[in-house]
Amino acid sequence: MPAMPRHLPLAAFWLIAGSLHFAKPAVYESIVPGYLPLKRELVYVSGVAELAGGAGLLHPRTRRPAGWWLMATIVAIFPANVQMAVDAERYRDIPEWALWARLPLQLPLLWWAHAVAVRRRPRR
Numbered sequence: 001m002p003a004m005p006r007h008l009p010l011a012a013f014w015l016i017a018g019s020l021h022f023a024k025p026a027v028y029e030s031i032v033p034g035y036l037p038l039k040r041e042l043v044y045v046s047g048v049a050e051l052a053g054g055a056g057l058l059h060p061r062t063r064r065p066a067g068w069w070l071m072a073t074i075v076a077i078f079p080a081n082v083q084m085a086v087d088a089e090r091y092r093d094i095p096e097w098a099l100w101a102r103l104p105l106q107l108p109l110l111w112w113a114h115a116v117a118v119r120r121r122p123r124r
Helices: 007-023 025-029 039-056 060-086 096-101 106-118
Strands: none
Touching (some): 007 025, 007 039, 025 039, 039 060
16 A cells, blocks of 8 residues: 655645634634734634645645745744733633643644655655
């Protein structure tokens, strides 16, 4: 049985993540930093960004730019992840330590996008 292409799990991750912005926008709105206006719109824009990146991973011609796009998206949404940790009392269902622990987990997401979509592999 052939191995699953490396880009498919990453694409699935981002397609699901982006879809959730539309399925549960209030959850994402609650973590948009207070200094940013148009919270619902930002949730939808970030959802579209994640969907576009995930879809871009599916074709070899767009995979590399999609990897860079997703890396930029991860950096752009990092303040919302910080806001969630800072406002831990608003998320009583999630242990505060987990909210803080997920911040450094953004680094493996950056690495994953880079390893799968950006880094050039030698031709065989």
